[in-house]
Amino acid sequence: MTYRVSSRSVAALSLLAFSLSACETLDQFITPGVKVEVKGERVAVLPSASAVEVDPKLKNDPVVLPKPVVNAEWPQPGGYADNVMHHLSAVGKLNREWSSSIGSGSSSDTRLTASPVVSAGKVYVLDSQVNVSAYDAKSGDRLWRVDLTPNDEDAEEGFGGGVAVDGDKLFVSTGFGFVAALNAKNGKEIWRRSATVPFRAAPVVNGGRVFVATQENQLMALAEDDGRVLWDHRGIAESAGILGSNSVAVSGDLVVVPYTSGELFALNVRNGRPVWSDTLARSGGLTPLSSLADISGRPVIDRGLVFANSHAGRLVAIDMRTGERAWTIDVGGTQRPWVVGDYVYVITDNAQVLCVRRADGRVRWIHQLDAYRDPEGRRGAIAWSGPVLVSDRLVAVSSEGYAVSISPYTGQVLGQIDIPDKAFIAPIVANNTVYVLTDDARLTALR
Template sequence: MTTVRHNKKFSKAARTGILMFLALGLTACSTANNLIDKVTGSTDEVVITGKREAVLQGSGQATGLAKEPVVVPVAITNASWAQPGGVPSNALQNLSLGRSLSRVFTVNAGTGSTSSGRLTAMPIVVGGRIYVLDSQASVRAFSASSGASVWSVSLVPGGKDGEGAFGGGLASNGNQIFATTAFGEVVALNAATGSEIWRKKFPAPIKTAPTVANGQVFFVTVANEAYALTTTSGDQLWQSSGAGESASAISNTSPAVASGIVVAPHTNGDLIAFSAGGGQRFWNENLASSRAGASVANLNAIAGRPVIAGGQVYAISNAGRMAAFDLKSGAEIWSREFSGNQTPWVSGEYVFVISQKRRLVAIERRTGAVKWVVDLPGGGIWAGPVMGGGRLLAVSDKGVLASFSPQTGKTINTREVGDEFYIAPVIAGNTVYLLNNDANLLALR
């Protein structure tokens, strides 16, 4: 397969490599001079000569605080969240959600995280039902309004054990549910009954989720091989050879698809754009920082999903780099040197992201300039953000659901929802769904 463009230009500034899950308790910033410290978490004293202008060191146009006001788009009422990222592009803007949320139901959705594996798959919502893939490769369907059980099915192949079968994910085209599994299989199920339609086996495990668009299922194996299958029969349309398996952080990412282009994240930090129809490789970027230290050399994985919006791709890696690229050419638009393992959320002219330092950051899409940076409350590990009802929502491993102002980053509200959460909230039908580490599914409306 011919590569049209392979660009590995990195930014030339960062103070330190980012260590995964290191959190420093710093206060919220207010000036351009300390924004870089807020995002990267640097506490080293640095002598700077001359005029200091950059909000975050790196390439791009940012020369100070972002000037564009944060304008939240009108909320869209979505009946479904049919992909791991909601829609194939992973860009949902602002979803309809009430200001006051009450618990509607709590149900157990299978086996949660254990000593042999983590619960990582995002739930999906389609056709009035919510579907969950647990840590032992079982899929369960529930009523999205009441939590009543509809069906359940194990995807564990004959002669295999579900222990350690964590990873994979779900996506839907409405009539079918497509599941990827750690057994290296893709399985199509009837959404109404759970009955198996087809099953395909691949050489390597599939730890990440699929994306479904235009009659095709896209996914990447742990060997960094990208595939496209037909939704009707599972026949292979194309395959792209990868760089082989590499060490990475536990994550559950998935490709982004828009305008006939598939942007697939790989565990070695590569972000590769393919033709959705034929698999031709358009461009390839690597999201490792130019100065990432040896301690994160094996954690280059793009754990958050890439997002396609307005002809641009936004992605962040564990290895100290977030960047925006032109969707068609792969040309870098801007780059910032900080780490994250959550999916960026695009809304209006801004992209919101949680950094590895447990900070929520608002970045201007056009320039990469930072509008604000705030420390997330209470410490811990946070998943999100998503935007519903004009506010940003995130959930933590300390059992806290918090909402934030997109204009300022100020905390609007926090509430205890119990137990540990490592999976970002899902919003559909004016309802927030939360899946905790024990595979208990909560609905708030």
């Protein structure tokens, strides 16, 4: 058996960090029922509590967005390699078209983290026990399934990683520490490349290269045709991070990789040499959770700027060539910024949706989502994933088993629908259909 670090042992602190997101606040340790008067000015002390405000000068400026377009595919974890999808189309009330079980969902020992992808009329998914499946995008019928668990391993050890499609190949990264290329038509394995530690990130394919990061903040560039290692790059190793399946962003000759250390590197795609780097970590966190610098949301490359968001409390726009920051907002988050037209939409880690001007980082509007099941007692934190912009609606899913749609123009709630279970993976969109993968491993098509 090839020596490697156990996915479960490496991810233990990540699971702890995930659990901490639902911790109670310090207010609950004050004697219940006793009102305490606190003198002085209230100041935000945690990254998620930053006092971001709407710019009053933008109050009367209309938000104008490009028209929705139909995208036939969503082949990469973030849609395309640069993680930019703009304004997508899915007209109508989004009724359930079909719903299928993809295998094993989250449990006390595993987590479902991989985003589905769509290509050539098929939806490809990876469950929490390393089963890879293909489904007909129109009917939801399963076309094939492959179990990638090694013979001498426990399937529950292999969670993590993700999937990506390029042409007739499906690429899979796993918590067992290998990347495999499969025939997208039937699931037959073409090649496999092993590492010594689990892969935490989903693969991204571009220009004949497969980019994927390990649990120890090592980015590997593999040849798409045979899996040989072309180069690798290492960031600072971190023992803890936010549980999820992140991925790089690629545009032109640059690949931007986010690490759990809060480091953001722009590398040359041909040789892995750093072009520039930044860190989105902040000092002064009062708890272990607030000090996590993980960039767990996918970075975005759009029209010469890189957008990234860290859990430690930094949303930034960076010039992709020079590495100089265009602007910074002190808000934390774990979700990918959604960039479209002249605006950036992002969900913060205190459940606020921000509409930010792309050019200068000024906030146009803020909408507060439900943050707790018990708002008065601040108990039962609610996690949000998304948003995606589809037919003039920002759609986000929650850990409470429902999804909301918000106006991208005003921030007002447009509607709410129930989904089969809690969800921690952002929806994807392809061919006028929204796909939601819930934590119980049920894939639902809304059309």
